[in-house]
Amino acid sequence: MDEVWRKLAEPFPPGEVQWRVEALSRDKKRALVVPYVDARTVLDRLDKVVGPEGWHDAYEVLSDAERLVKDERGERRERLCEVKCRLTVLGVTKEDVGEGDSLKAAFSDALKRAAVKFGVGRYLYRLEKQWVDYDPEKGRFTPPKLPEAEPEAEAEEEKPEAHRLIDQLLERLKEKGLGKEAARIVTKYGGYGKTPEETRKLYGELRSLLKG
Numbered sequence: 001m002d003e004v005w006r007k008l009a010e011p012f013p014p015g016e017v018q019w020r021v022e023a024l025s026r027d028k029k030r031a032l033v034v035p036y037v038d039a040r041t042v043l044d045r046l047d048k049v050v051g052p053e054g055w056h057d058a059y060e061v062l063s064d065a066e067r068l069v070k071d072e073r074g075e076r077r078e079r080l081c082e083v084k085c086r087l088t089v090l091g092v093t094k095e096d097v098g099e100g101d102s103l104k105a106a107f108s109d110a111l112k113r114a115a116v117k118f119g120v121g122r123y124l125y126r127l128e129k130q131w132v133d134y135d136p137e138k139g140r141f142t143p144p145k146l147p148e149a150e151p152e153a154e155a156e157e158e159k160p161e162a163h164r165l166i167d168q169l170l171e172r173l174k175e176k177g178l179g180k181e182a183a184r185i186v187t188k189y190g191g192y193g194k195t196p197e198e199t200r201k202l203y204g205e206l207r208s209l210l211k212g
Contacts, residue, residue, distance in 0.1 A: 002191045003163075004090065004183070007049045009119030014146040016041050017124070021141070024134065031134035031141050035124045039108035042115045050090055051179025057114075059107060060084040062097065085110035089118055090183045162199050163192050169206045181209055 016037060023032040046055045063082040068075065083106040086095040094117040098109025116122050127146075134141045173182040185205050193199035 004049060005119055008045065009122060011123055012037055012041065017146055019143045022129065028136040029134055030131050032129050032131055033141065034129050035127055037121050039111050042112055042120055045120055050183060051174040053180045054183055055089045057111060058086045059110065064103060081106035083107050083110045085114040087114035094118060166192060166203055166206065169210060173210055178209060182206060
């Protein structure tokens, strides 16, 4: 399972990370931006690591109401929706609450917040917010560059041959729709196995599952 959690928490390719404006400078020519990923990217990560059958989600609408807001733009009413997401990955369940100005936005926010508890995209919260030039007329800015995930690549190179073979088997099993069954076997051995003998047994059971 340690390997599963590590893969869930891996940094996303820079092209999949987006940026949103959190604040503007007084002259509105600079913007403080923060990184994020959308819900589809989170879904793709879950499918890739544990397979579509290895996770499921459930939702509960907590609130869907309007509120009165007063700011520099005057007085107006805004819709605020709150949704709870219960996300289960390989039998482990975690939950969190998301919010938004529509139910769709609240559902997406809740899913992403629950997924963070499994490590998905958690590293984004550790990245520093950045000030960038902002065009107030077009509402545009140039996104900052993210550092490449070199440490993860180095760790992959150092992985033992037996572990790489098991990873290849797991990928083939996921392609055949056997990801959930394979995950149960991996869980039984606590990952790759605590001893060389357990690793060999794990590999043998995965091979048997693949052959049917």
